Amino acid sequence: MNYKMMGRFLSQVLTIEGVFMVPALVISLFARETGAVRGFLMTLAAIALLALFLRLVCRSSPSAFYAREGLVCVGMSWIVLSAVGCLPFYISREIPRYIDCFFEMVSGFTTTGSSILSDVESLSSGILYWRSFSHWLGGMGVLVFLLAFTPSDNQGAGFTMHLLRAESPGPDVGKMTPKLRTTAVILYGIYVALTALDFVLLLLGGMTPLEAICTAFGTAGTGGFGVRNDSLASFSPYLQNVTTIFMLLFGINFTCYYLILIGQAGSVFKDEELRLFLGLFVVCAGLIALNVRGLYNSWEETLRHSAFQVATIISTTGYATTDFDLWPAFSKGLLMLLMIVGSCAGSTAGGLKLSRLLLLLKSLGRNIRQVLSPRKVERIRINGRVVSEAVLDNANAYLAAYFLIIVVVYLIISLDGFSVGTNLTAALACFNNIGPGLEQVGPTCNFSQFSTLSKLTLSLAMLAGRLEIFPILILFSKDTWVRR
Amino acid sequence: MNIIIAGAGKVGSTLTRQLSAEGYDITLVDSDDQVLSSCLERYDVITVHGNCAAMEVLLNAGVKDADLLIAATSADEVNLLCCTTAHALNPRLHTIARIRNPEYSDQIYKMHDVFGLSLAINPENQAAMEIARLIKYPGFLRRDVFAKGRTEIVELRIDRSSPLCNVSLLDMANVVRCRVLVCAVLRNGVAQVPNSGSFTLQEGDRVFVTAPTANLTSLLKNLGIITRKARGVILVGGGRISFYLAQRLSAAGIRVQIIERNYARCQELAALLPEVSVIHGDGSELSLLESQGLADADVLVTATGMDEMNMIVSLYGSSRGVPQVITKMGHVENQSIIDSLNLGSVVCPKQLCSNIIVRYVRAMQNQTGAAVSVHAIADGQVEAMEFVVNDSTKNCGVPLKHLKPAAGVLIATITHGSQTQIANGDSVFEKGDTIVVVTSGKRVIRQINDIFV
Numbered sequence: 049m050n051y052k053m054m055g056r057f058l059s060q061v062l063t064i065e066g067v068f069m070v071p072a073l074v075i076s077l078f079a080r081e082t083g084a085v086r087g088f089l090m091t092l093a094a095i096a097l098l099a100l101f102l103r104l105v106c107r108s109s110p111s112a113f114y115a116r117e118g119l120v121c122v123g124m125s126w127i128v129l130s131a132v133g134c135l136p137f138y139i140s141r142e143i144p145r146y147i148d149c150f151f152e153m154v155s156g157f158t159t160t161g162s163s164i165l166s167d168v169e170s171l172s173s174g175i176l177y178w179r180s181f182s183h184w185l186g187g188m189g190v191l192v193f194l195l196a197f198t199p200s201d202n203q204g205a206g207f208t209m210h211l212l213r214a215e216s217p218g219p220d221v222g223k224m225t226p227k228l229r230t231t232a233v234i235l236y237g238i239y240v241a242l243t244a245l246d247f248v249l250l251l252l253g254g255m256t257p258l259e260a261i262c263t264a265f266g267t268a269g270t271g272g273f274g275v276r277n278d279s280l281a282s283f284s285p286y287l288q289n290v291t292t293i294f295m296l297l298f299g300i301n302f303t304c305y306y307l308i309l310i311g312q313a314g315s316v317f318k319d320e321e322l323r324l325f326l327g328l329f330v331v332c333a334g335l336i337a338l339n340v341r342g343l344y345n346s347w348e349e350t351l352r353h354s355a356f357q358v359a360t361i362i363s364t365t366g367y368a369t370t371d372f373d374l375w376p377a378f379s380k381g382l383l384m385l386l387m388i389v390g391s392c393a394g395s396t397a398g399g400l401k402l403s404r405l406l407l408l409l410k411s412l413g414r415n416i417r418q419v420l421s422p423r424k425v426e427r428i429r430i431n432g433r434v435v436s437e438a439v440l441d442n443a444n445a446y447l448a449a450y451f452l453i454i455v456v457v458y459l460i461i462s463l464d465g466f467s468v469g470t471n472l473t474a475a476l477a478c479f480n481n482i483g484p485g486l487e488q489v490g491p492t493c494n495f496s497q498f499s500t501l502s503k504l505t506l507s508l509a510m511l512a513g514r515l516e517i518f519p520i521l522i523l524f525s526k527d528t529w530v531r532r
Numbered sequence: 533m534n535i536i537i538a539g540a541g542k543v544g545s546t547l548t549r550q551l552s553a554e555g556y557d558i559t560l561v562d563s564d565d566q567v568l569s570s571c572l573e574r575y576d577v578i579t580v581h582g583n584c585a586a587m588e589v590l591l592n593a594g595v596k597d598a599d600l601l602i603a604a605t606s607a608d609e610v611n612l613l614c615c616t617t618a619h620a621l622n623p624r625l626h627t628i629a630r631i632r633n634p635e636y637s638d639q640i641y642k643m644h645d646v647f648g649l650s651l652a653i654n655p656e657n658q659a660a661m662e663i664a665r666l667i668k669y670p671g672f673l674r675r676d677v678f679a680k681g682r683t684e685i686v687e688l689r690i691d692r693s694s695p696l697c698n699v700s701l702l703d704m705a706n707v708v709r710c711r712v713l714v715c716a717v718l719r720n721g722v723a724q725v726p727n728s729g730s731f732t733l734q735e736g737d738r739v740f741v742t743a744p745t746a747n748l749t750s751l752l753k754n755l756g757i758i759t760r761k762a763r764g765v766i767l768v769g770g771g772r773i774s775f776y777l778a779q780r781l782s783a784a785g786i787r788v789q790i791i792e793r794n795y796a797r798c799q800e801l802a803a804l805l806p807e808v809s810v811i812h813g814d815g816s817e818l819s820l821l822e823s824q825g826l827a828d829a830d831v832l833v834t835a836t837g838m839d840e841m842n843m844i845v846s847l848y849g850s851s852r853g854v855p856q857v858i859t860k861m862g863h864v865e866n867q868s869i870i871d872s873l874n875l876g877s878v879v880c881p882k883q884l885c886s887n888i889i890v891r892y893v894r895a896m897q898n899q900t901g902a903a904v905s906v907h908a909i910a911d912g913q914v915e916a917m918e919f920v921v922n923d924s925t926k927n928c929g930v931p932l933k934h935l936k937p938a939a940g941v942l943i944a945t946i947t948h949g950s951q952t953q954i955a956n957g958d959s960v961f962e963k964g965d966t967i968v969v970v971t972s973g974k975r976v977i978r979q980i981n982d983i984f985v
Contacts, residue, residue, distance in 0.1 A: 423820070425798035425810040434803040 050117050054124065055106030059099040061125045061190060065133060066095040068185060069178065072136070075258075076174025084174040087140030095132060120528060122191060123519040126511055129190060130154045133182060142175050147500050154507040156182030157190075158514035159396060161272025161366035161483030162474075162506070164496040168277055173258055180262035180273050186514065187269025187298075187396035188239050196232035224306050238305045239396075243268040246294045253287040263287075267294045270397045272366025272483040279368040279491060285352055288369050292352075292359045296329060299363035299391030320431050321392050321403045325362075328402075332386060333358040336379045343375070354379075361386045364398040366483020373490030380486055387476045387485075398481030398513050400450060406430060407443045449517050454479055457509045461502040474498075478506040479513040533557065533897065534598040538584035538614050539605030540567045542862070543630060543655065546886040547602060548575050551893060559593045562605075585613040587621065595621050600896065602889060603629040608636060612647055619648025626650040626896065628889055632772060651892055655881040659835075660776030662884055663858050666877050667762050667781065667831050670856040671752050673738070673877045676907040677745075678918045679947040679966040684745050685715060685909060685916050688755070690737045695756050702729035708754045710747045713954045715944050715970040716740040716914040721868055723913035725942055725972045740909050740916075742944040742968065744952040762786055762830040762856070768815030768845050769836030770794070770801050773860060773881065777833065782807040789824055791815040816841055818848060826852055832876075835860040843875060850874040867911045903977070904966070914972045916944070919980040921965045926981050933957035936985045940972040943983070 069088055076084040134153035137143040143152060148164045155162045156179055165171070171179070185193070224231045243264050250260040262275045274280060280288055304316045316322065337347075337354040344350045353370045360367045361383050372383060390399015410428045418424060428435045457475040464471075466488055473485025474495070484491040495506070512520040522528045533556050537544050540562040548571060552558050558577040561584040562568050568579040582589035584605060595601065601618045603611035608631045615627040628651045631640050640652045665675055674687040690697050695707050701714055717724050717731070718738040733739060743751055765781055767774045770792030778788045778801075788808045792798050795812050802810045813820045815836065826832065832849035834842035839861050846859040857876030864870060864880045891905045903917040921928065927935055932943060932955055943955045947966040953959065961967050969983055977983060 421809075421811070421824070423811050423813045425795070425802045425812045427799060427802040427806075429803075429806060432806075 052106040052108070054117060054121050055102045057121050058125060058128055059102035059106070060194060061129060062095050062099040062102070062132065064190065064194060065129055066092055066099070068181065069095075069133075069136070072174045072178040072181065075177050076172065079173045081140075081172040081174055083140040083142065084136065084172040087136035087138075087142075088174065088178075090139050091132065091135040094135065098132070116522075116528060119519045119522055122515060123511075123523045125191060126157060126515060126519075130157050130507075130511075133157065133178075136175060136178060140172070140175060142171055147503050148496065151495065151503045151507050152179065153182060154510050155478075155483075156180075156271065156273060157186035158481050158510040159183050159187050159269040159271040159364070159398065160478055160481040160510045160513075161266065162478055162489070162510070163273065163483075163494050164503070166277075166494055166496065168274060176262060176275060177258065180265040180271070180275070183269030183271025183273060184243065184265040185269075187271065188236060192232050192235060195229060196236050224303060234306055235302055238302055238309075239268065242294070242297060242305075246290070249290045249294075250287060253284060253290060255283070255287065263291065264294075266367065267291055267365065268298055268396065270295065270298050270363050270365045270391070270395070270481070272360070274367060280356075281369050283369075285348075288352060288356055291367060292356045295359045295363040295365045295367070296326075298365075299325065299359075299395050299397045301392040301394035303394050304392075318431065320406060324402050324406060325392050328386075328389070329355075329358055329362055332362070332382055336375075336382060339379045340375050357383065358386065361482060362389065362397075363391050363395075364480055364482045366477070368484060368491035371490060371492050373486050373492070384473060384476065384486065387473070387480050387482050390480055400447070400480075403430065404443050404446060407435060407440060408447060411440050411444070446517065449521065450479075453509065453512060453517065457505055460505045461498060464497075464499050464502050466497075474506065475509065479509040481510060481513050533600065533893070534559070534594065535893070536561060536590075536593050536595060536598045536601045536618075538562075538601065538603045538611070539630075540564070540571050541604060541606055542882045543885050543889075544602075544604040545571060546882055547604065547889055548577060550886060550890050552576050554890075554893075556893070559598070561589060561593050583610075585610050585617060587617055590614070590618050590621060595625065598622065598625055600626045600628070600893065603627070605630075608633050612649075616646075616648050626892075628653060628892060630655065630885070632656055634772065634775065651889075653885055653888060654776075655885040656772035657776045658884045658888065659773045659860060659879050659881040660780060662879050663773070663777050663833055663835075663860075663877075664780045664784075666858055666879075667765065667786075667856065669748055669752060670762060670831070671755070672748075674909075676909060676916060678905065678907075678916070678968045679945070679952060682745055682947050682950065682952045683742065683945045683966075683968055684748065685740050685742050685907070685944075685968075685970075686748065686751075687909070688739045688741060690733050690735055690739060692735050693756075694735075695754075696733050696739070697735050698732060700730055700732045701726060704733075708751055710743070710750045710754065711954045712741050712743040712747060712751055713944055714739055715742045715916070715942055716910045716972065718910045718913070721871065721911070723910035723972055725914065725940055725970060727942075738910070740914070740970075742954065742970070744945070744954075746952075764825065764829045765789070765831040765833065766791065766821070766824060766826060766829045768821075768832070768834045768842070769860075770797050770810070771835060771837060773835045774833075775801065775804065777835070778805050778808045791820065791824065815845055821845070821848070826854065829854055831856045831858065833858045833860070837862075839863055843873065846875045847873060850876060871911070903979075909970075910972075914970060915977075917969045917971065917977065919967050919969065921961050921963050921967060921980065923963065924981070925961075925963070926984060928962055929960050931957060932959050937983055938971075938977075938985050941977070941983045942970045944968045944970050 069092055073088040076088060130150060130153040134149035137149040138146050143149045151164055224234060246267055247260050247264040250263055259275050266273050276282060280291060304322060307316050333355045336358060337350050341350050356369045357372050388400055389405060390401050391397035393401045393403040414426050414428060428440060454475050458471055461474060462471045469486050470488040474489045477483055477485035489495060535551060535556050536559045537548055538561045540560055548558055548560055552575045560571055560577050560579045563583055565581055568581060572579055580589060580593040595618050603614040605611055611629040615629045619625055619627055627649055629649055631652045632654055672686040673689060676685045699707055714726055717726055764787045767790045770790045774790050778790055781788050789811055790801055790808055791811045791813055793814050798810050798812045811824055832854045834845045836842055842859050846857050849857045859875040859878050861878050861880050870878055894903050903919055905918045907916045909916055945952050945968045946955050946959055946961050971977055
């Protein structure tokens, strides 16, 4: 294991975090929030010291860097980012317990949106901004950012692909352009443009600039930290509808936007995953609207709420415009299943990913046909292209790891003695990076009542969900740390 | 006419035999000395040793004075390079290349000017086309097409139960109830061109019937041959022929199964042909064939690389009563052995391929009234030729009953515009018509006027 190289890498990641903390500090300075200013300043100092220390210690390092180092780097970076990024919450005393700060920060970076805060509105504006900004940075990935914008002596080396692969969701990550850096720049370009559009539309709808930027960040990263205690319930229908649309937009594979940009829109609309995504949204929203039709005054309201809730869950955002915990069992069940499914690969959303679901369903169909005629040879295809058996194996392994983790997390948090529904949806909501679950972790409640052990477990579950399991899982594997 | 044949493999030597027999000047180029000397012993040709794609070798072979180059080595790339080089050396030259790789087929079609190609031939694709045509009309052992697809000569086998068994040609019209003409009968390995109405068909005869293409369906129906469209086809062997064939058949909505022994090839086929079910296994394993539904299959095609295997599997298919069996054979030299077995239709890619090339060569000479196409039927004992009537043709507008054709020559059909009619005593042909002539005579017919005494 090349520890020195990893140290240098971590110091770069920390530097980026520090740079991104400066706007939050400026906001706090303008708002004259002394606690928050102190929190940010001290954190920045700590980051500077730590980054400098790592850089000095790891000055001369061999440049050997392989898949194992890449994966460990990704896992470690995200843990360190969260551990350091939550310091402003703690130092400013706005969140008193460190484990709560850590949970909140992990929830931010992993774009989960599960909160331990009962009163968001009491937070200072700088802290609120930083909390929502973590969604935005975590949505596209810190390491992707690193690849895109920092000069590195390792340009063109194969290991960078491991980083991209580890941080980008989906079963089969590819580059859009021959150069990885160009791909990363294009991804961030699309991301920034869509976020800016959302921000402007929200601003036009009457949000304050801080509310608009925080909501846009939360939507873009499919995170879901709200700026009000009732999430988006008290905003106007226009703002809710804009958010519904943008949550869906950020749940779509970014490659689709790239293809539209280079004039290949035709192939985008034939994409099986996109069709499944939009079809699933329309069908589920329709079913739920029928199911909850008595609860609201008008069809407009019913449709708006059902569409918003389906969009928020399927895109793993986690905003809410209504307390869906009060909905009938069928609607709640449907939402719970959508939690597992998630959105498209290559988006900022979490979950199992629809492309993986497609693969699994198709391979299930193949297995059934194989029982009928055992010697039949069949290849699985997505969009007419053959999927390699390795990718299928990977998807199957992913599914196994996925459910294993849910079981383990569920068991651990069950120790706290809450109801089965609470525990199960808490595990699902955290692991799939959604945010709110049902019952005691429903949209009007929060995660503060869990024990420290549960919060730690859920934090790791969020990280595992965001990084597609393996970068976190290998941190706990003995093979990773033994000397080769 | 000077012809250079590059590559003396299966197709190359078949062509050498056919074209040298027709009196063309052949130069044979190959990189294998032994093959060349054996060809030199058998045929009246000259040989040049070397790589046919090399400029110097081509110049040695007299490319500057040649009229036609046929590149038939085993490598597509060599064939292409050979044609391109030769065409650059002699822009007047016609070039024919054998290209078998399906991945090239598109660019060959679109870029034939760039490569200097006059014609590209794919033996496997031709075989697949032939098999697909046979599957379209089950019941015919073979179909030969004339006059741009308006006239056909089809081959039938007379079984004991056939309505034509023991029927004289005079009475035949009452049985088939459409206008057809028996142009040749193969009985006990000897072909005859029947010339009187009292000729009676017997069990075991293979009959060659001329008919307008539009009449084929009613012919089949009236002969009691079930013409329900083939729905399930089993292909044994997953080679290129099977690939092309499966592509054609599944596009026509026919359910296709390919049985292939090599797992990697199975995966390849499964990736290329989403509609086709690919089965991994040995096609010679009878239990596998049964479990894949041989009993319900409409057609069994055996197209593995081994003739013996194809024969055995086809024989098994025939014995299990599969309605149509088609066997691909690489070697058809001993026709009498093949005839003695119940192999259904036999398709030979190299023969199809060389037939097309021979037709092309003849078409190059068409200006002098030579046959547009020549099909060898009845084991090669009878030739069916297609001529276009032109200015120099004698006897235009004279009813056939007043003409005296050469011995063993029969004028079968006359196609005027899009109308094909079976020739009778009152028929006349005029300039621009296409006529199909059947001949069993020893006399070599080079051009249309040779058919008259």
